[in-house]
Amino acid sequence: MNLDTLIRKNILDLKPYSSARDEFSGEAMVFLDANENPWNQPYNRYPDPLQRELKEKISRIKEIPVDSIFLGNGSDEPIDLLIKAFCEPGIHHIIQMEPTYGMYQVAAGINNTPVRRVPLADSYQLDVPAMLAAVDGNTRMIFLCSPNNPTGNLLRKDDIEAILYGFDGPVVVDEAYIDFRPEGSFLPLLGQYDNLIVLQTFSKAWGMAGIRLGMAFARPDLIAILNKIKYPYNINILTQAKALELLDNADEMSQWVSVLVKEREILAAQLTNLPFVEKVWPSDANFLLVKVKNARGIYNYLVSKGIIIRDRSRILLCEESLRITVGSEEENKILLQALQSMLEV
Numbered sequence: 001m002n003l004d005t006l007i008r009k010n011i012l013d014l015k016p017y018s019s020a021r022d023e024f025s026g027e028a029m030v031f032l033d034a035n036e037n038p039w040n041q042p043y044n045r046y047p048d049p050l051q052r053e054l055k056e057k058i059s060r061i062k063e064i065p066v067d068s069i070f071l072g073n074g075s076d077e078p079i080d081l082l083i084k085a086f087c088e089p090g091i092h093h094i095i096q097m098e099p100t101y102g103m104y105q106v107a108a109g110i111n112n113t114p115v116r117r118v119p120l121a122d123s124y125q126l127d128v129p130a131m132l133a134a135v136d137g138n139t140r141m142i143f144l145c146s147p148n149n150p151t152g153n154l155l156r157k158d159d160i161e162a163i164l165y166g167f168d169g170p171v172v173v174d175e176a177y178i179d180f181r182p183e184g185s186f187l188p189l190l191g192q193y194d195n196l197i198v199l200q201t202f203s204k205a206w207g208m209a210g211i212r213l214g215m216a217f218a219r220p221d222l223i224a225i226l227n228k229i230k231y232p233y234n235i236n237i238l239t240q241a242k243a244l245e246l247l248d249n250a251d252e253m254s255q256w257v258s259v260l261v262k263e264r265e266i267l268a269a270q271l272t273n274l275p276f277v278e279k280v281w282p283s284d285a286n287f288l289l290v291k292v293k294n295a296r297g298i299y300n301y302l303v304s305k306g307i308i309i310r311d312r313s314r315i316l317l318c319e320e321s322l323r324i325t326v327g328s329e330e331e332n333k334i335l336l337q338a339l340q341s342m343l344e345v
C-alpha cells in the first residue's frame with residue numbers, strides 16, 4: 001500500500017501544529033513554555049501529546065511496538081481521523097458491510113464521503129466477492145467489524161484475509177469486542193499486511209467507557225499521519241493517569257470476560273425458551289442479537305419496566321431484532337423476569 005498516493009495531498013503537505021510539549025518533553029526545573037498557571041498541580045500542566053508512558057504500557061500488554069500505536073478519545077476518534085486522512089470529500093468513498101457499527105457512516109457523512117454498503121451473506125458473514133466488486137479507483141477504505149455490532153459474530157479469518165489481499169488500500173478491522181474472543185484478533189498479522197489497521201477500545205471488556213480511550217494499530221508511517229492531524233492534546237491527563245492505573249487490572253478484566261461469556265450463554269438459552277423469541281444469534285461479544293415477534297412492543301414494554309435495550313429493527317437484515325447487552329447475573333435475571341411477565345399480561 002502506497003501512502004503517498006492514497007493520503008490526501010493537503011494532509012501529506014500539512015505542517016502540523018507544534019505544541020510547547022512537542023518541542024520540549026522531559027524533565028526541567030522551571031516550565032515557562034506553555035502559558036500554564038504555575039499553581040493547581042498536576043492539573044495545571046498540559047498532558048503528554050503522544051502519551052508515551054501509557055503507550056509503553058499498552059505496547060507491553062499488546063506486544064505491539066509503541067510507534068505502531070495511536071490513542072484516541074475512544075476508537076471513534078481514529079475512525080474519524082482515518083476518513084479525514086484518506087478521503088477527499090465528495091470524491092473518494094468508503095466501503096462497509098451492512099449491518100455494522102453506525103459511526104463509520106456518520107464519520108463519513110460529516111466528511112462528505114459517500115459510503116458503499118454491501119449486505120452481509122448467510123450467518124452474517126462477509127460477502128467477499130461483493131465487497132471486492134464494490135471497489136473502484138475512488139475507494140479509499142474498507143471498514144470491517146469483528147466481532148460485528150449489532151450481529152455479535154466474529155468474521156471468518158479467511159474472508160478478512162481475502163479482503164486484505166484483494167484491496168490495496170487501507171482495511172480497518174474494528175475489534176471493539178475482541179477481548180471476548182481474543183484468539184480472533186488480527187493484531188498478530190499487523191506485520192504481514194501493510195494495509196491492515198486494527199481498532200480496539202478500553203470501553204467494553206476493560207470497563208472504561210467513561211474515560212474515553214481507544215486504540216488504532218497500524219504501520220508506523222500511517223500512525224504518524226494520525227498523530228499529525230489529531231488535536232494536540234487529545235487524551236487528557238485524567239484519562240492517561242486512570243488508564244495507567246486500570247491497566248494493572250488485566251486479571252480482573254479476564255475475570256469479567258469469563259463471567260460475561262458464561263452469563264451470555266445462560267441468557268441466550270433462557271431467551272430461546274420464550275415463545276416470542278424466534279432466534280438468538282450466536283455471539284462472540286458481550287451482547288446478543290435476538291429476533292422476536294413484535295420488537296417494538298417488547299422494547300416499549302421493557303422501557304415501561306425501567307429496562308433499556310436497543311431495538312435494531314430498522315437496520316437492514318435485522319428486521320424485528322433486539323440487541324441486548326449482557327449484564328450482571330442480577331441484571332439479566334431482572335430482564336428475564338420482565339420478559340416472562342409479558343406472557344401474563
Ligand code: PMP
Pocket residue numbers: 073074075076077101145148149174176177200201202203209213214
Ligand atoms: N466500534 C464498535 C464496533 C463499537 O460497537 C463501538 C461502541 N459502541 C465503538 C467502536 C466505539 O467505542 P469507543 O467507546 O472506543 O469510542
